[in-house]
Amino acid sequence: xxxxxxxxxxxxxxxxxxxxxxxxxxxxxxxxxxxxxxxxxxxxxxxxxxxxxxxxxxxxxxxxxxxxxxxxxxxxxxxxxxxxxxxxxxxxxxxxxxxxxxxxxxxxxxxxxxxxxxxxxxxxxxxxxxxxxxxxxxxxxxxxxxxxxxxxxxxxxxxxxxxxxxxxxxxxxxxxxxxxxxxxxxxxxxxxxxxxxxxxxxxxxxxxxxxxxxxxxxxxxxxxxxxxxxxxxxxxxxxxxxxxxxxxxxxxxxxxxxxxxxxxxxxxxxxxxxxxxxxxxxxxxxxxxxxxxxxxxxxxxxxxxxxxxxxxxxxxxxxxxxxxxxxxxxxxxxxxxxxxxxxxxxxxxxxxxxxxxxxxxxxxxxxxxxxxxxxxxxxxxxxxxxxxxxxxxxxxxxxxxxxxxxxxxxxxxxxxxx
Amino acid sequence: xxxxxxxxxxxxxxxxxxxxxxxxxxxxxxxxxxxxxxxxxxxxxxxxxxxxxxxxxxxxxxxxxxxxxxxxxxxxxxxxxxxxxxxxxxxxxxxxxxxxxxxxxxxxxxxxxxxxxxxxxxxxxxxxxxxxxxxxxxxxxxxxxxxxxxxxxxxxxxxxxxxxxxxxxxxxxxxxxxxxxxxxxxxxxxxxxxxxxxxxxxxxxxxxxxxxxxxxxxxxxxxxxxxxxxxxxxxxxxxxxxxxxxxxxxxxxxxxxxxxxxxxxxxxxxxxxxxxxxxxxxxxxxxxxxxxxxxxxxxxxxxxxxxxxxxxxxxxxxxxxxxxxxxxxxxxxxxxxxxxxxxxxxxxxxxxxxxxxxxxxxxxxxxxxxxxxxxxxxxxxxxxxxxxxxxxxxxxxxxxxxxxxxxxxxxxxxxxxx
Numbered sequence: 041x042x043x044x045x046x047x048x049x050x051x052x053x054x055x056x057x058x059x060x061x062x063x064x065x066x067x068x069x070x071x072x073x074x075x076x077x078x079x080x081x082x083x084x085x086x087x088x089x090x091x092x093x094x095x096x097x098x099x100x101x102x103x104x105x106x107x108x109x110x111x112x113x114x115x116x117x118x119x120x121x122x123x124x125x126x127x128x129x130x131x132x133x134x135x136x137x138x139x140x141x142x143x144x145x146x147x148x149x150x151x152x153x154x155x156x157x158x159x160x161x162x163x164x165x166x167x168x169x170x171x172x173x174x175x176x177x178x179x180x181x182x183x184x185x186x187x188x189x190x191x192x193x194x195x196x197x198x199x200x201x202x203x204x205x206x207x208x209x210x211x212x213x214x215x216x217x218x219x220x221x222x223x224x225x226x227x228x229x230x231x232x233x234x235x236x237x238x239x240x241x242x243x244x245x246x247x248x249x250x251x252x253x254x255x256x257x258x259x260x261x262x263x264x265x266x267x268x269x270x271x272x273x274x275x276x277x278x279x280x281x282x283x284x285x286x287x288x289x290x291x292x293x294x295x296x297x298x299x300x301x302x303x304x305x306x307x308x309x310x311x312x313x314x315x316x317x318x319x320x321x322x323x324x325x326x327x328x329x330x331x332x333x334x335x336x337x338x339x340x341x342x343x344x345x346x347x348x349x350x351x352x353x354x355x356x357x358x359x360x361x362x363x364x365x366x367x368x369x370x371x372x373x374x375x376x377x378x379x380x381x382x383x384x385x386x387x388x389x390x391x392x393x394x395x396x397x398x399x400x401x402x403x404x405x406x407x408x409x410x411x412x413x414x415x416x417x418x419x420x421x422x423x424x425x426x427x428x429x430x431x432x433x434x435x436x437x438x439x440x441x442x443x444x445x446x447x448x449x450x451x452x453x454x455x456x457x458x
Numbered sequence: 459x460x461x462x463x464x465x466x467x468x469x470x471x472x473x474x475x476x477x478x479x480x481x482x483x484x485x486x487x488x489x490x491x492x493x494x495x496x497x498x499x500x501x502x503x504x505x506x507x508x509x510x511x512x513x514x515x516x517x518x519x520x521x522x523x524x525x526x527x528x529x530x531x532x533x534x535x536x537x538x539x540x541x542x543x544x545x546x547x548x549x550x551x552x553x554x555x556x557x558x559x560x561x562x563x564x565x566x567x568x569x570x571x572x573x574x575x576x577x578x579x580x581x582x583x584x585x586x587x588x589x590x591x592x593x594x595x596x597x598x599x600x601x602x603x604x605x606x607x608x609x610x611x612x613x614x615x616x617x618x619x620x621x622x623x624x625x626x627x628x629x630x631x632x633x634x635x636x637x638x639x640x641x642x643x644x645x646x647x648x649x650x651x652x653x654x655x656x657x658x659x660x661x662x663x664x665x666x667x668x669x670x671x672x673x674x675x676x677x678x679x680x681x682x683x684x685x686x687x688x689x690x691x692x693x694x695x696x697x698x699x700x701x702x703x704x705x706x707x708x709x710x711x712x713x714x715x716x717x718x719x720x721x722x723x724x725x726x727x728x729x730x731x732x733x734x735x736x737x738x739x740x741x742x743x744x745x746x747x748x749x750x751x752x753x754x755x756x757x758x759x760x761x762x763x764x765x766x767x768x769x770x771x772x773x774x775x776x777x778x779x780x781x782x783x784x785x786x787x788x789x790x791x792x793x794x795x796x797x798x799x800x801x802x803x804x805x806x807x808x809x810x811x812x813x814x815x816x817x818x819x820x821x822x823x824x825x826x827x828x829x830x831x832x833x834x835x836x837x838x839x840x841x842x843x844x845x846x847x848x849x850x851x852x853x854x855x856x857x858x859x860x861x862x863x864x865x866x867x868x869x870x871x872x873x874x875x876x
Binding site: 141154457 | 476479480559561565567572574575657658672673676678679680696699702703706710711793815816817819820821822823824825826827828830831832833836837838848849850851853854855863864865866867868869870871872873874875
């Protein structure tokens with residue numbers, strides 16, 4: 041863009057970050073509690089803004105699913121407020137001494153957790169990301185710049201205004217939470233160029249959004265790509281348990297990244313396991329697409345899986361199924377076609393479990409548990425920034441602590457380099 | 459490039475990384491010891507290759523300083539071997555359980571350190587980087603692709619061949635250490651595009667090399683930028699100690715990133731401290747460039763500092779000096795002009811020390827110690843990949859453990875998501 045709109049926003053965020061870095065945890069907790077209170081008391085303003093977004097979205101012909109994601113009511117705003125209160129209750133990561141030691145000559149070294157500085161979050165339609173992201177960044181004493189989807193701009197703007205007001209009330213800078221109020225597409229590229237001011241960019245949304253951010257960013261990006269998650273039923277599996285895990289991983293909530301997309305079954309147990317499992321899955325409404333061996337076993341219920349199926353994140357009631365000859369083939373399949381998100385083995389064989397854990401290259405590896413457990417809330421990390429499919433900085437579920445870095449603090453008594 | 463040279467190298471590294479991920483620490487230690495032994499016993503081959511590089515470099519008219527960095531002799535090769543042995547002796551980061559807990563329903567979660575996968579290191583003239591980087595990556599069970607400077611290509615190639623031979627001797631894949639044997643410039647861009655195969659790129663060298671890598675990489679980069687390091691002499695400083703620290707930080711080894719470039723002095727002690735400090739520095743051969751206030755105090759020895767001086771990494775016997783009115787001004791100056799590498803305060807005042815530590819946004823913050831102590835070896839991290847000026851993933855001195863990521867390992871007994 042030709043104007044300095046984003047530059048100005050980034051500079052103000054950077055200044056706010058400087059002040060936040062020496063704020064107390066008490067002050068930040070108070071700000072979070074005030075945010076939650078004000079969201080509740082000013083819910084009507086948010087709902088009013090949301091009506092504008094919904095009207096525009098209907099006019100633009102958005103799908104019912106999109107409209108549902110976009111819509112806000114008292115109940116959803118209450119959930120946003122509760123989520124902020126949960127974050128307020130969590131452990132404060134800032135200032136934690138995560139390591140420390142004393143050198144032989146008496147120099148004392150602390151490794152101290154400190155905020156990253158300024159975080160930019162680029163997201164799509166759901167307005168609750170506005171409050172969640174703002175709260176997680178404030179918890180970790182970061183300033184944040186929020187760029188939401190165009191279709192939610194009025195709702196997001198109303199939420200951001202209420203949050204900024206709450207910050208002001210407790211004496212913290214409003215610019216702790218910056219919001220891109222204009223919707224031009226080029227502003228995203230402006231944002232991605234502020235490498236001296238913004239420390240990290242986190243895109244949350246579809247693959248094409250993430251790809252565009254990675255390609256254009258001069259700032260480090262933490263990516264939250266798709267989840268092509270597997271359940272592998274080993275020869276040593278307790279088949280009753282395998283049934284329950286496969287059903288839960290596929291059916292409990294198929295539209296999310298930690299739901300299973302592919303079932304791998306050891307040839308030795310395929311004949312015993314697959315027919316009843318397929319019946320149960322099909323009975324629950326799951327479309328099954330199998331490899332040749334699977335189809336030989338149970339052609340009536342199982343359609344054909346093509347090569348593309350192995351690398352598809354359906355996010356829907358579809359499951360691909362493959363029979364493998366051994367553990368090695370299962371691991372190779374997962375490392376080749378998976379997305380490194382979450383993969384599970386079902387087995388009572390301790391060596392198979394440990395081999396699987398050691399060799400599957402994924403953020404979360406589950407033994408005898410559903411892939412659906414891969415979640416910051418379930419793991420006890422508190423509210424989640426997202427699930428990182430990157431290996432650098434943060435991998436898997438990202439909590440507030442993952443929005444920090446550290447500094448080495450070195451205490452000498454006139455120590456010199458020899 | 460039109461051929462698949464780099465793609466092939468990256469694919470081979472990825473395969474090697476898969477094997478390394480399940481290698482034992484014992485095997486990797488053995489490989490490191492064999493490397494060190496073979497470098498010693500085949501030193502003559504390296505020296506012979508180095509002669510070719512030196513001859514070409516002289517013909518190309520490289521400076522004496524460059525020739526000195528490039529040159530290898532028995533002594534330098536012995537140092538390379540010793541460095542590998544040090545790395546072999548260090549703690550094995552792979553497989554460390556860095557955190558772990560049990561959920562209320564009995565699910566057990568481990569956070570386990572695992573290798574990143576494939577690391578690419580792009581560096582300039584010094585051939586010892588070849589052996590250091592290979593050893594650090596092997597220690598952390600990563601495969602590595604090395605791309606050294608054109609002027610050292612024969613020496614680096616000889617070192618890489620000896621290392622690959624050592625890997626083979628102990629039964630690990632030779633492709634653990636890949637070496638770009640061709641020197642075309644475009645190969646670097648090919649390397650930076652292998653985002654499915656290479657997990658991280660670490661450029662080591664001058665600012666322009668790093669900038670070019672950041673701008674062209676589709677792969678996450680860990681940057682090792684310059685060090686514009688400060689020593690701040692506070693009103694509460696013990697001036698005798700301040701003298702020693704300033705001298706050590708500037709003079710002990712001025713050509714490295716953790717040497718001081720700017721001295722900040724509190725106005726209250728400037729008159730007492732600066733004249734003798736300037737005399738001592740000037741006596742040691744340091745060129746001094748001061749702000750107006752400094753020059754008023756001691757014009758005979760101190761030249762003029764321009765605005766550019768505050769953001770210059772001299773890497774030479776030059777020091778800029780500024781008198782500041784208070785601690786705040788010192789901190790603001792450092793956060794504005796510094797590079798976030800290493801900054802020191804000299805003070806006996808505990809509150810000034812803690813304010814400085816909290817508010818200076820640098821990888822290492824020293825209290826009553828020389829900036830020269832900011833070093834992986836000094837901190838006890840073992841050999842150093844470099845000193846990261848990034849905030850993501852690794853900040854400050856990077857050891858072998860910083861070449862790892864983690865995975866969540868989740869043990870259930872048929873646990874499902876409710």
